[in-house]
Amino acid sequence: MRQEENNLFFNNLKRVLRIFFLFLFFFTHSEILFSQYDTIKWVASWGDDINGDGESQNPYKTIQKALTELDSGTILFRVTENIDTFREEIIIDGKQNITIRGHGPGNRFVIFDGTSDLSDFIWTDQGNNIFKTTIDTTVWQLFLDGEEMVMARWPNAQFTDKSIYSWDKWAQGDESLSSNGTVVVDSEFYDMSTLSGTLDTAHAILNLGSFRTWNSKVDHTQENIFTYDRNIPDAQYKDKHHYFFVEGDFDLLDTINEWYHNPQTGELWVMTDGTNPNELEVKGKTSTYSIIIKNSNNITIENLFFFSSTIKVASSENIIIQDCNFAFPSTSKRMIGDLGTPDATSIGISGASNKVNNSIFRRNLFSYTDGDAIRVYGDNNRIENNIFQYIDYSVSELPGLMVSFYINGDKNIFTKNSISNVQASATLTPGERSEFSYNKVTKTGALQSDGSVFQGTRNYVADSKVHHNYIYNTPKLALRYDAPGDDPLAAGQRGKMYNNVAINTSGIMVKGDYHYIANNTVIGSYKNGMIILDEENSNSNTYTRNNLVDKLSGHRSISHYEDKDGDGFPDYPIPGTSSNNWNGWDSVKTNYNDELSIDNTIYSLIDSLTLMPLEGSPLIDRGKFIDSIPQEMVGTSPDIGAYEFGGELWQAGVEGWFPRHYPWSFMKNIPETILKSSNSNLHEDSTIIEITIKLINGAHNENIIINIDTINKIGFANYGRDWIFIYKNDTIYNPNKDLIWLKGEDSVSLNIHPVSDNIYEKDESLVAGISGISAITRIIPLSTGIYGTLYDDDPMPTASASFSIDSISENSETKNIKLMLSNPSNFDIKLGLSVEDSPFVPQDLAENKKDFLLDVDTLVFPALSTEKEFNITSIQDDEIESNELAVINIESEKDSIYLSVSVVIIDDEQTLPSINLSVSPSEIFEDGGITTVSASLSATYNKNVTVNLSMSGTASGDSTDYILDSQTITILAGDTIGSTTIFAVQDADDEGNETIILDIESVINGTENGLQQKIITIIDDDNSTPTPSVTLLVSPDTIPELDGSSTVYAILSSISNEDVTVSMSSSGTAAGEGEDYKLSSQIITVNAGDSLGTSTVSTINDNIEENDETIILDIISVINGYENGIQQKYITIIDDDKPLPLQIENKQILERIFPNPAKKKIRINSSKILNIKNITFIDFEGKIFKPKNIYINSSFTDVNISNLKNGIYILNIELDKEVLKVKVVIDR
DSSP, X not given: OOHHHHXXXXXXXXXXXXXXXXXXXXXXXXXXXXXXXXXXXXXXXXXOTTTOOSBTTBOBSOHXXXXXXXXXXXXXXXXXXXXXXXXXXXXXXXXXXXXXXXXXXXXXXXXXEOEEEOTTSOOEEEETTEEEEEOSSOOXXXXXXXXXXXXXXXXXXXXXXXXXXXXGGSEEBXXXXXXXXXXXXXXXXXXXXXXXXXXXXXXEEEEOSSSOOEEEEEEEEETTEEEEOOOOOTTTOOSSOOEEEEESOGGGOOSTTEEEEETTTTEEEEEOSSOOGGGSOEEEEOXXXXXXXXXXXXXXXXXXXXXXXXXXXESEEEEEEESOEEESOOOOOGGGTOOSOOOOEEESOSSGGGOEESOEEESOEEXXXXXXXXXXXXXXXXXXXXXXXXXXXXXXXXXXXXXXXEEESBSOEEESOEEEEEOSSEEEEOOBTOEEESOEEEEXXXXXXXXXXXXXXXXXXXXXXXXXXXXXXXXXXEEEXXXXXXXXXXXXXXXXXXXXXXXXXXXXXXXXXXXXXXXXXEESOSSOSEEEOOSTTTTTTOEEESOEESOEESSSSSOTTOOTTOSSSOSSOOOSXXXXXXXXXXXXXXXXXXXXXXXXXXXXXXXXXTOOBOTTOTTTTOSOXXXXXXXXXXXXXXXXXXXXXXXXXXXXSOOSOOOOOSSOGGGTTOOOEEEEESOSEEETTSOOEEEEEEETTSOOSSOEEEEEEEOOSTTBOOBTTTEEEEETTEEEOOTXXXXXXXXXXXXXXXXXXXXXXXXXXXXXXXXXXXXXXXXXXXXXXXXEEEEEEEEOOOOOOOEEEEOSOSEEETTTOEEEEEEEESSOBSSOEXXXXXXXXXXXXXXXXXXXXXXXXXXXXXXXXXXXXXXXXEEEEEOOOSOBOOXXXXXXXXXXXXXXXXXXXXXXXXXXXXXXXXXXXXXXXXXXXXXXXEEEEEEEESSOBSSOEEEEEEEESSSOTTTTSEEESOSEEEEOTTOOEEEEEEEEOOOOOOOOOEEXXXXXXEEESSEEOSOOOEEEEEEOSSOSSOOOEEEEEEEOSEEESSSOEEEXXXXXXXXXXXXXXXXXXXXXXXXXXXXXXXESOSEEEEOTTOSEEEEXXXXXXXXXXXXXXXXXXXXXXXXXXXXXXXXXXXXXXEOOOOOOOSSBSOTTTEEXXXXXXXXXXXXXXXXXXXXXXXXXXXXXXXXXEOOSEEEEOSXXXXXXXXTSOSEEEEEEEEOSSOEEEEEEEEOO
16 A cells, blocks of 8 residues: 555644744734733633733633623633633623634643543442443543543444444445335344343434435344334435444443443443543533634634534624634534434524624644534635544434535635545535635545535535645545536536546546536546536536546446447547547547556656656647636646646645644643754755754653655755755655654654755755654654755756757748756746847848747746747748848846847848839930830849949930930839939931930849840931831731731831831730740831831640630830821630540549649649659630649649639649649639
């Protein structure tokens, strides 16, 4: 068995010593502090109610007297000895602003005792170690030397070995033979025929209702059968799980530590080990409540010890009960014949007028009850930071569903409590709109069937918040929403259950609807770990997400992966929305699933102690963010499970105080210890702390078991990683290990050694609780701790970057950059990423979100990690630019960490933009003519482009025939065009038409697109010979695709004595340049004296099915003439090709082209690797298009067609020796 299972008693002993020392001064000097502000009345058991005045030196004898004299203020206790005990019943009625305060940590204790001292009664020996006396009062609980005696019972059980809390000490009924009213005893377990006597006063504790148990008088007339008179409703009586025991009769008094009392005669019997009770302290319970508060406000009860007594509050507000110790606070009165519901600690009682609201019950220790622990009736109350242990050994006749904690009211909070060994089937019913959080619970429900730790039923489910609870080692369900979900107006809806841990339990069960079940960790479940039931229309709108579960199912016992019909779907799917859960296998069972290894698989993904995901675990960032519940998120998404990697290692259960368990050392002759320490501080690189613990009165006669309690939290030195104990030359790696102080030794030594590491931690608090308990008598002689500082000697980390190549291409390439810390840090390190934009960097800087993208703007190194990564991705554009430098500054505002990373982005438009010249118009008249010369770029450029022009021709510049505005055209960065202007100069010379010939002399940041020579004609208006106009004519205007030909005529209006030159341009749907046709010459020259000139259009045949196409001819310019209006002529080429089929042409090579129709991308699957030379698309107008980009793989080629418009295209795939053609449709 695990260590913790062998030491369950110590699980309650070991608590974190966080603020104990901080409060020590406060409580030690509380009398001085409060005397400055409050009205104070002093009380002491030796005081005087008649002659006392309530001052410190003349206190009252009773608290009740002090209350009568106090309208508001504080009651303090003048304790001159170690202990002051009060046995009065105090009633606080109609009071406000009253505090009753005992002493804080120290050696003064105030006890409220609900017993009467029976030591003066004379006991006589009755034989067989049974002793008898007669008392003048009625008692219903008996103590000998502080140990509780057992009411005489069958089968026998003991408090000393805790067997009274086990079903093993209950007899069983034969369910098949029993009926409601009659129990037939199953003698295979316990034989009732062994009992002697009539059992005429006996009663039975009957667990005959699964999660309900009743008390009843019995009539035992046969050996293994008896009847009972309790009227158990038939609907609540169950025919399974019958357990019972019998008590309350003198004939059952047959073993040590048992007692019996006859309240009518006052006779009292007890069986001892032979010791006469005359030699012992004997006490009997005679009072239920030491303090009753009603009709009051702002009452505080603190720092008191309650023995066999407790508190009841009703009809009050703002009550605080804190830092109190309750031993045996409540018990039943079955011994004196009262078989009803036992009294219990109550914050409010049943009835609307009896509610208690806005009150707090905190930092209290509750141990050893017969009956439930606490009842709450009211709203907005907090039960927080308490320890509850060994609650109830009979679990009979309890209120409600018979639970250990019964809460009835609205918006009550039950948080940070540690609970162990509570026996009712259901530990807690929470009230309406409740919060159940940060509780640590184990060993529940041992004495009833069914049940769960958190039992939400009907109205108690709606709007409840159940989170950050740690529940382990219990046969019951950890958490349960148990309400119908088919009525949207009913309860059972809108519950939130998140970040809970359930280990070695019956898991989590959810009914109802509209719940959020998220980020829970469930391991080692006895059946299914998380059950999201689809019963009564439950959970159709429930969200189940981010859970780490061993067995997730929609059925109570059948696994979710079960697929008996083999349809590939689970037989019991999770209803509602279920996603981002990890449950160890596929959605249905497969032959490699091994259910028995699921827990081992889970523990390979998480730290087995902290349950936090291990670094690199597939649980990290695999969850889904849920707006409706608070989620801690470190990274891009929440993790799966209850703990977030790099996040808070949250802890459940009590914190900030150290309990003093019963038996209280100050009540008995218990060995006392003193601790001496060589130092309170450690230096990581050098020192140690030597601790010596010495027994004041010499060696003890029993071994003392020493336990170490440490804190694993940010700001505190971590045991095992930062420091460690060495005990008797043995290094204690596990702080949960028991250290044995051998009997006969009067002292032991513990050495604290620092653990040297390279982790940057800053200076940390060094805190540990040290407790010890005697191995046999369970006496606690040691309860102390250490508090100091561990000084760190490790430097703050520095950061460096690692990446294979310090450049990326512009073509949307992603580069991964790894950042590394020189040494780990105990804290999260957050680094911000910013982009350098300083003008002083001596290189062109790339711009964020224009030239590149970063996938994150913040990097967080979780504690102890040293590596994180981010990506930089270049952004593709068509802009021609020089290579640019992306400079990324990485720095922490909180820590002194700075790093700069540079990546060169290599431009893939390496060709400079080409320049095209144009003039408009190309002919201007001498009288006021103006033309614009434009230079246009093939693509934008990130710098200015300068085009320098040169002029020639028959016209003279320098303002003789024309004026050029600027011989330089500048195209600004980011623009694509620039221009200059030519003005004709009027003169009277008869000189004929003259020409200006423009050429590009040079280009800065660009290239000339071929020969860009442009001719401008200045038409002379001084010529006596008229200038002819030019008319175009084509014949024929319709020609076939095969061997078609048409003549283009330029006809003059009159004969010219000069050559007339006509320059033409061609456009239209037909493609020139030798694809669809050839034009013999774009210039027609009409020789001087002639009236016309010609050029010829010849068609080129192809096998492409396409529409008829057109050639459009225009006059660009005329030298020694002018265009007769707009002379645009059309020639139609008649297509003679058959249409291609909408299919793959060569299936021996191409296997599949899909999708077709397509939207953004086409994939070409081929049977072999294709040596693709080019891929083009041709539309029905004959235009050729290139795709945006092409990605060629060994078995497929992806073609990006996002730049093509909707339509039908011929896909041409050009190989070495052939061109494959496929008709494709683009349809978005």
